[in-house]
Amino acid sequence: MTKSTRACVFTLAAAALALVACDKLGHSLAAPAVAAKVNGADITFAQVDQEMGRPPILGVSDHPWPTTAAALDELIDQELILQKAHAAKIDRDPGVMQATQSARRAALAVGWLRSAVGVVPEPTDQEVDDYLHHHPELASGRRFFNWRLVSFQASATQIADIQQQVARNMSFDGILGYLDANNLRYVKNQQTAASDQLSAESLRQLSAINPGDTALFTNGGHLELVQLTSEYAAPIDEGPVRTLVETTLSQERTKDAAGARIASLRAKANIEFLGDFKALAPARPSAAVSQTQTKEIEQAIGTGLK
Amino acid sequence: MRPSNLGIATLALSVVGFTCGCGSGATASPNATQVVARIDGHELTISQLNQALLAIHAPDTGPAAQQQALSGLIDEELMVQAAQKAKLDRDRDVMTSMDAGSREILVQAYAEQHIYPSEPIDDSELHRFYDANPALFSERNIYHAVVFNVEQGPLSGELQAEIDKARSVDAVRAILSDKKIVFQTEEITRAAEAIPLSLLPKLAAAGTGDSVIAKSESGRTQLFLLTGLENSPLSFDQVSSEIGQFLTRQRNKAALKIYLQQLRAASKIEYANVNTPGTSAPSQ
Numbered sequence: 001m002t003k004s005t006r007a008c009v010f011t012l013a014a015a016a017l018a019l020v021a022c023d024k025l026g027h028s029l030a031a032p033a034v035a036a037k038v039n040g041a042d043i044t045f046a047q048v049d050q051e052m053g054r055p056p057i058l059g060v061s062d063h064p065w066p067t068t069a070a071a072l073d074e075l076i077d078q079e080l081i082l083q084k085a086h087a088a089k090i091d092r093d094p095g096v097m098q099a100t101q102s103a104r105r106a107a108l109a110v111g112w113l114r115s116a117v118g119v120v121p122e123p124t125d126q127e128v129d130d131y132l133h134h135h136p137e138l139a140s141g142r143r144f145f146n147w148r149l150v151s152f153q154a155s156a157t158q159i160a161d162i163q164q165q166v167a168r169n170m171s172f173d174g175i176l177g178y179l180d181a182n183n184l185r186y187v188k189n190q191q192t193a194a195s196d197q198l199s200a201e202s203l204r205q206l207s208a209i210n211p212g213d214t215a216l217f218t219n220g221g222h223l224e225l226v227q228l229t230s231e232y233a234a235p236i237d238e239g240p241v242r243t244l245v246e247t248t249l250s251q252e253r254t255k256d257a258a259g260a261r262i263a264s265l266r267a268k269a270n271i272e273f274l275g276d277f278k279a280l281a282p283a284r285p286s287a288a289v290s291q292t293q294t295k296e297i298e299q300a301i302g303t304g305l306k
Numbered sequence: 307m308r309p310s311n312l313g314i315a316t317l318a319l320s321v322v323g324f325t326c327g328c329g330s331g332a333t334a335s336p337n338a339t340q341v342v343a344r345i346d347g348h349e350l351t352i353s354q355l356n357q358a359l360l361a362i363h364a365p366d367t368g369p370a371a372q373q374q375a376l377s378g379l380i381d382e383e384l385m386v387q388a389a390q391k392a393k394l395d396r397d398r399d400v401m402t403s404m405d406a407g408s409r410e411i412l413v414q415a416y417a418e419q420h421i422y423p424s425e426p427i428d429d430s431e432l433h434r435f436y437d438a439n440p441a442l443f444s445e446r447n448i449y450h451a452v453v454f455n456v457e458q459g460p461l462s463g464e465l466q467a468e469i470d471k472a473r474s475v476d477a478v479r480a481i482l483s484d485k486k487i488v489f490q491t492e493e494i495t496r497a498a499e500a501i502p503l504s505l506l507p508k509l510a511a512a513g514t515g516d517s518v519i520a521k522s523e524s525g526r527t528q529l530f531l532l533t534g535l536e537n538s539p540l541s542f543d544q545v546s547s548e549i550g551q552f553l554t555r556q557r558n559k560a561a562l563k564i565y566l567q568q569l570r571a572a573s574k575i576e577y578a579n580v581n582t583p584g585t586s587a588p589s590q
Contacts, residue, residue, distance in 0.1 A: 032398065037576040046402050057410050058417075060563045078413050080569045085416035096415045102357055103407030109382045111400035112389035146495050188538040190448040190495040229495075265384040270346050277342040280373045 035072055038079040048072050116261040123249035131245050132238060137195035137203060139241045144194050144234040145206050148172055148227040152179060152186040159223065162216055172214045172227035179225075186225075194234055196241070206231075343376060345383045354379055421565045422558040427550050435549050436542050441510035443540045446498045449509055450534035453520070454478060456527040457488040461519070469529065473515035478531055497538070505530075 032044040051071040058081075059065070061073035090096055123131075132139060154162065165175050179186055195203055206228060209215045214227040273281040340352040355372065358379045364371035394400045436443050452475045461469070465485065472478045475491070482489050498506060508518045512532050520528040 033578070035578050037574075039573050039575075044402075046398065047406070050399075050402055050406060054406075057413055058562060058566075060559065060566060076570075076575060077566050078409055080566065080573055081413045081416050081421075082409055084420070084569070085412045088416065088420065090415050090419065091412055093415070096411060098353070098357065099411045099415075100408035102354075102361075103411050104404040105382060105386050107403040107407040108389045108395055108400060109385035111394050111397065111403060112385045112392065115392070115394065116388070144493070146493070185544070187540065187544065188448070188536070189497055190450075190536065192493075192495045230493075262381050262384065265388055266381070269384055270344075271380060272344040274341050274343060277372075277376070280342075280369065280376055282373070282377065 036076060038076050039083060041079055041083065043072065043075045043079060047075055051075055113258055113261065117254060117257045120250060120253040120257055123246050123253070127249060128242050128245050131249060132241070135245075137198075138245070139196075139238045140235050142195050142234050142236055143207075144192070144230075144232050145198070145228065146190070146192050146230045147206065148229055149189045149191055150176065150179070150186040150225045151189075151222050152184050152225070154179075154182075154184055154223055158182060158184065159216075162223075162225070166214055166216050170214070172225065175214065175225055190229075343380060345380055346387060348383060348387065350376070350379055350383060417558075417562060421562055423561055427553045427557070431553060432546050432549050433542065435553060436545065441506050442498050443542070443545060445510070445537070446539050447510065448495065448497045448536040448538050449501065449530075449532060450495050450536070451493075451509075451530045451532050452478075453492045453494055454482065454527075454529040454531065455490045455492065456482065456529060457525065458527055459524045460522045461527055466519075469517050472517070475531055475533065478517065478529070 032042075032046050034042045035045045035048050036043045048068055048071045051074055052066040052068065056065055056070070056074045058074060058077050060077060061070040063070035063073060065071075085091065091100070137143065162175060162178065165178060176186075176188075193202075198206065205215070205217050205226070209226070209228045211228050211231050214225065217224045217226060271281075273279075341349045342352055342355050343350045355375055358375035359367060359371060362371070362375055362378065364375060389395060389400070395404070441447070465481070468481055469478055472481055479491070498510070501509060502520075505518070505520050509530065509532070512518050514532050514534055516532050518530045518532070520530050522528070
């Protein structure tokens, strides 16, 4: 699809946003612009715009994703299958009906959250400076780690054995010998990552061991035997990192704002837990925003859909 | 321990994994209509809770998982009620999102029931794939290399020959510096499956000290100098399930592509006139 088509879509998207604003005032009746018709069914530019913001369901277009052409192809393919699904009365299957209802509710909930959160203020230069100061691993204090790793499962006794071997500074390969002797299945792997690519927990664990040393970690319920093979300083310029920090700060702010809006709904609501589920009532109200919802809001804000 | 993008997350939209209620994951109780909670008079049923447990991929139905699922369900109910009060269900953008959500469920349900082959991948096919890819499985290596990102397009035959003779990082560095070619180096360690499939055969055939051109395009060449190899094979039993999933995905995609080609040919598809004829040509 050429630039002129893109511009056309962009303008229409902007118009669609204006229409949404009008709609909120109760004035919008204009028909959405149609990008294609599939056996008489419309596919609108608004759909094309939204589709580009998520991974494709079918993903068989020859165009690269996410482009307008690929999103339009995807929607045409979806519409073709949808028409077949209606003809086959799949939409009357009770399981499918329940799932579609859930999907519609989730989209409606995200729609509310998007409008309730609105536009979060952009982080200031000072806030970005402070963040970088507290997270030297992202730029000035960035380090590179290489480590050997095996993941496995073991009994409590075996874990205690391995911990003792680690404490006695037995080598990584020596401990693998113990795993072999006890028929514990594992896959050897080698990983490399810079400190800015690691989770806070992984960074803490790797920073705590010296090159050559072996440690046993429990991550997400899995046992991981790790040998740090090398580690070296790899500082990078703050310039490009600042944009990423701004994104992180905006995400945190969005998540906080979303949490606050939901907490406020909870505070006003009358929530009763029934029967056996009374035991599930939280000690105090909590607003757990799902990661998906947060991402969707961030996405919405990122693409300017307010 | 895996690298993650925790600090600097990408804003990829992740689609909620709604199931069609036919999954074999965690469920809490057989009585689907039992009410678990009431939110401002609106009832949430055990059936909804079960669906939420599936959506969060709860490993069990213990109190912690139930509480997490129910908490998310309550939040969603509160937001739905607030959205309805604000008449957001009549907002065009929100309506488009809601339609996209149900469309996804219907499309996936139809594809699973009518397009994707239902029989499991044959055991012999799994073995064939395993045997055909020794570099990934039976002869899997962990590769230690220094990557030279060279700011020059395809290297001349003469330079390539000189680099081939150099067997160490310092020697390659010296050759490039001599010729005033700008480059950056990066030390990497990658298991076979983390290497692009197009590059893997070349690395698998190389030995320590060998150089391999990873990619070369206008103004940029990436050169791998292998500094070490660690043999770490995977047995068929260790990977048969992953191979099965991979082959199933491939087979489903191929079936979908053929199905859609036929469906498109038998359908009437009209494109809006956007002043650029042919730009929205259907992909065949």
